[in-house]
Amino acid sequence: MTTTYEQGMSMLRSHFGDRADAMVEKLGKISSDFADINVTFPFGQLYQRSVLDQKTRELLAIAAITCLGAGTPQLRLHAYGAMNVGATKDEIFEVIIQMIAYAGFPFATNALIAASEGIDDWEHEQD
Amino acid sequence: MTTTYEQGMSMLRSHFGDRADAMVEKLGKISSDFADINVTFPFGQLYQRSVLDQKTRELLAIAAITCLGAGTPQLRLHAYGAMNVGATKDEIFEVIIQMIAYAGFPFATNALIAASEGIDDWEHEQD
Amino acid sequence: MTTTYEQGMSMLRSHFGDRADAMVEKLGKISSDFADINVTFPFGQLYQRSVLDQKTRELLAIAAITCLGAGTPQLRLHAYGAMNVGATKDEIFEVIIQMIAYAGFPFATNALIAASEGIDDWEHEQD
Amino acid sequence: MTTTYEQGMSMLRSHFGDRADAMVEKLGKISSDFADINVTFPFGQLYQRSVLDQKTRELLAIAAITCLGAGTPQLRLHAYGAMNVGATKDEIFEVIIQMIAYAGFPFATNALIAASEGIDDWEHEQD
Amino acid sequence: MTTTYEQGMSMLRSHFGDRADAMVEKLGKISSDFADINVTFPFGQLYQRSVLDQKTRELLAIAAITCLGAGTPQLRLHAYGAMNVGATKDEIFEVIIQMIAYAGFPFATNALIAASEGIDDWEHEQD
Amino acid sequence: MTTTYEQGMSMLRSHFGDRADAMVEKLGKISSDFADINVTFPFGQLYQRSVLDQKTRELLAIAAITCLGAGTPQLRLHAYGAMNVGATKDEIFEVIIQMIAYAGFPFATNALIAASEGIDDWEHEQD
Numbered sequence: 001m002t003t004t005y006e007q008g009m010s011m012l013r014s015h016f017g018d019r020a021d022a023m024v025e026k027l028g029k030i031s032s033d034f035a036d037i038n039v040t041f042p043f044g045q046l047y048q049r050s051v052l053d054q055k056t057r058e059l060l061a062i063a064a065i066t067c068l069g070a071g072t073p074q075l076r077l078h079a080y081g082a083m084n085v086g087a088t089k090d091e092i093f094e095v096i097i098q099m100i101a102y103a104g105f106p107f108a109t110n111a112l113i114a115a116s117e118g119i120d121d122w123e124h125e126q127d
Numbered sequence: 128m129t130t131t132y133e134q135g136m137s138m139l140r141s142h143f144g145d146r147a148d149a150m151v152e153k154l155g156k157i158s159s160d161f162a163d164i165n166v167t168f169p170f171g172q173l174y175q176r177s178v179l180d181q182k183t184r185e186l187l188a189i190a191a192i193t194c195l196g197a198g199t200p201q202l203r204l205h206a207y208g209a210m211n212v213g214a215t216k217d218e219i220f221e222v223i224i225q226m227i228a229y230a231g232f233p234f235a236t237n238a239l240i241a242a243s244e245g246i247d248d249w250e251h252e253q254d
Numbered sequence: 255m256t257t258t259y260e261q262g263m264s265m266l267r268s269h270f271g272d273r274a275d276a277m278v279e280k281l282g283k284i285s286s287d288f289a290d291i292n293v294t295f296p297f298g299q300l301y302q303r304s305v306l307d308q309k310t311r312e313l314l315a316i317a318a319i320t321c322l323g324a325g326t327p328q329l330r331l332h333a334y335g336a337m338n339v340g341a342t343k344d345e346i347f348e349v350i351i352q353m354i355a356y357a358g359f360p361f362a363t364n365a366l367i368a369a370s371e372g373i374d375d376w377e378h379e380q381d
Numbered sequence: 382m383t384t385t386y387e388q389g390m391s392m393l394r395s396h397f398g399d400r401a402d403a404m405v406e407k408l409g410k411i412s413s414d415f416a417d418i419n420v421t422f423p424f425g426q427l428y429q430r431s432v433l434d435q436k437t438r439e440l441l442a443i444a445a446i447t448c449l450g451a452g453t454p455q456l457r458l459h460a461y462g463a464m465n466v467g468a469t470k471d472e473i474f475e476v477i478i479q480m481i482a483y484a485g486f487p488f489a490t491n492a493l494i495a496a497s498e499g500i501d502d503w504e505h506e507q508d
Numbered sequence: 509m510t511t512t513y514e515q516g517m518s519m520l521r522s523h524f525g526d527r528a529d530a531m532v533e534k535l536g537k538i539s540s541d542f543a544d545i546n547v548t549f550p551f552g553q554l555y556q557r558s559v560l561d562q563k564t565r566e567l568l569a570i571a572a573i574t575c576l577g578a579g580t581p582q583l584r585l586h587a588y589g590a591m592n593v594g595a596t597k598d599e600i601f602e603v604i605i606q607m608i609a610y611a612g613f614p615f616a617t618n619a620l621i622a623a624s625e626g627i628d629d630w631e632h633e634q635d
Numbered sequence: 636m637t638t639t640y641e642q643g644m645s646m647l648r649s650h651f652g653d654r655a656d657a658m659v660e661k662l663g664k665i666s667s668d669f670a671d672i673n674v675t676f677p678f679g680q681l682y683q684r685s686v687l688d689q690k691t692r693e694l695l696a697i698a699a700i701t702c703l704g705a706g707t708p709q710l711r712l713h714a715y716g717a718m719n720v721g722a723t724k725d726e727i728f729e730v731i732i733q734m735i736a737y738a739g740f741p742f743a744t745n746a747l748i749a750a751s752e753g754i755d756d757w758e759h760e761q762d
Contacts, residue, residue, distance in 0.1 A: 027744065027747065027748075030728070030747055030748065030751040031728045031731075031732070031747060031751075033728070033732060034728065034731070034732055034743075034744075034747055037732065037735065038740060038744070041735075042740060065741055068704060068739070068741055068742065069704060069705060070703075070704035070705035070707075070741075070742065070745065071704070071741035071742065071745070073744075073745070074740075074741040074744065
């Protein structure tokens with residue numbers, strides 16, 4: 001029987017590849033409970049839900065983190081994840097361009113730069 | 128020749144129907160410049176862009192405003208707009224459920240309530 | 255066997271009394287999935303954890319929502335909950351006074367007013 | 382000898398007139414310590430400083446609260462205060478229009494509406 | 509005939525000198541559309557408006573970005589810009605000191621450090 | 636007679652040890668007024684108040700800064716301070732785990748990493 005944790009790790013890997021394991025390992029060295037919850041709740045539960053496909057979910061995550069402002073490492077990772085589940089570079093940038101209207105220029109600018117780094121991460125792996 | 132303002136109003140109406148005119152009129156009584164910019168920039172320019180369809184844009188707007196926290200009237204309007212451009216109730220709620228992971232429960236809860244009011248607004252007009 | 259949902263509802267009621275049921279019912283009429291997650295994750299899982307007692311958790315929740323700014327209804331409820339699990343009026347106000355340094359005056363002021371309403375709610379029930 | 386509290390109340394009244402006393406009285410009924418700090422620190426200390434004149438300070442406060450998002454009552458009061466220390470309606474709206482670039486449309490829209498109410502409050506008293 | 513883009517670039521350069529071109533070039537390598545909008549909307553349109561002078565606008569931008577919290581690179585640039593359009597070091601720090609009351613100490617502290625770097629950037633160029 | 640400044644420095648040192656002096660010196664080189672206010676108001680006044688003990692105040696500060704999102708250096712310092720006034724590593728992480736529900740995963744994750752660095756700072760000094 002697949003546990004919620006295993007489903008979460010599987011979902012995380014389908015979005016972020018090896019970076020999923022690296023992230024969980026990094027957080028787990030600090031607090032294994034935090035790392036577990038980060039796997040089981042958002043990725044083992046919320047991202048497992050139907051209605052929205054994974055590409056849409058990644059675009060929504062990018063919109064969300066742009067508006068939070070202070071989530072640069074997460075934005076980079078989700079831009080990588082968006083590419084990995086089938087979004088295009090143009091779609092990711094388009095989300096951030098729309099966010100100018102909601103989050104203002106400073107947050108949109110920082111998101112654009114972080115997203116371009118995440119896209120670069122992904123493109124370098126395709127070589 | 129269609130002006131940016133006219134394109135913006137047309138886009139606004141395709142999302143929000145008569146509520147577009149009511150919003151612009153309300154803001155215009157306070158500051159016609161602000162109302163004009165609200166029409167021409169986000170709706171005459173950003174929402175005119177391709178790459179993302181209008182339904183996706185409304186779902187992204189709902190994600191964004193959920194994370195801002197203090198945009199209850201806008202969330203109600205965009206939930207109405209999302210229904211109007213073809214999103215389902217389930218999709219709107221699913222966006223907000225995903226946002227629990229990015230915005231936390233207080234903002235997601237307030238967004239859920241505001242969105243349900245915007246959906247009610249739309250459903251009552253269908254009768 | 256007690257389920258996570260039942261543990262969550264039990265925790266919610268130990269903090270918020272009948273208001274727990276009212277909140278879950280209100281949210282459940284909009285989205286039963288959202289209401290379920292609101293019971294099972296924060297209250298069935300996070301608040302079930304040891305290390306911090308429930309009174310400290312309520313004071314932390316008040317600090318958190320003060321800093322979020324836009325969580326007035328939640329702040330009222332958590333002030334009620336804080337009283338209910340043994341905090342004093344002075345402790346709740348002291349948390350908000352400390353938050354002046356982190357969240358600034360507008361958010362601290364709105365939190366103070368919302369908290370005083372939640373304390374009133376609780377005091378009226380003791381009569 | 383004038384105390385910091387008296388200087389703060391004097392500054393508060395020079396910005397907000399009778400509304401200063403109403404605000405302090407309202408907060409003081411909840412927590413006299415909070416009310417005292419609200420008088421002595423921002424208005425008895427920060428606003429007493431030179432370098433920036435009071436009109437500029439009110440415009441800066443409006444910019445700030447627009448970006449916070451959830452400070453609607455404070456924005457209304459500071460728009461009143463801005464008028465009272467010599468700002469014009471156009472200057473107040475111009476600040477909020479500039480803030481579109483930093484805070485996005487939902488927060489700017491809510492700020493515009495709250496500011497117009499504060500300006501109305503002030504104009505009605507001039508009759 | 510001067511286009512909105514040219515007016516925007518001219519305004520950007522009058523605030524940020526060569527840093528304007530560097531910023532637009534950096535963003536343009538990621539997304540030329542984003543870079544164009546960053547020139548035409550805030551600087552080709554909003555900052556072109558009258559009522560408020562450019563020095564006041566820079567001080568308002570510093571207040572705004574202090575309250576956003578996560579705009580450190582923008583705060584550095586706007587502190588440079590404020591110096592460049594005639595603000596003094598004392599005025600910039602005074603804005604941030606006032607912001608303690610609205611944004612709290614962590615954001616004000618980070619803004620102070622970023623602003624001092626932007627002021628250093630400007631002062632080094634004057635040698 | 637002990638002044639508010641001396642009381643503030645004494646409180647700062649009891650939380651942050653030599654890092655208190657380093658922080659005040661760093662800020663003081665930029666703006667001595669800002670540095671003074673940072674000593675006298677939060678630590679000479681707010682943290683001097685009774686009702687809540689210093690350990691609880693540090694845990695509340697960690698909750699607050701987690702929710703602000705962009706206060707990474709402050710979070711590191713307050714995690715150090717929390718250890719220094721008697722909190723345990725587990726208590727600090729538990730606060731951040733609770734904050735998942737209020738601030739979402741990106742801010743909680745960044746807070747966890749910053750807190751672990753502050754705890755490391757403290758542990759290295761105990762050797």
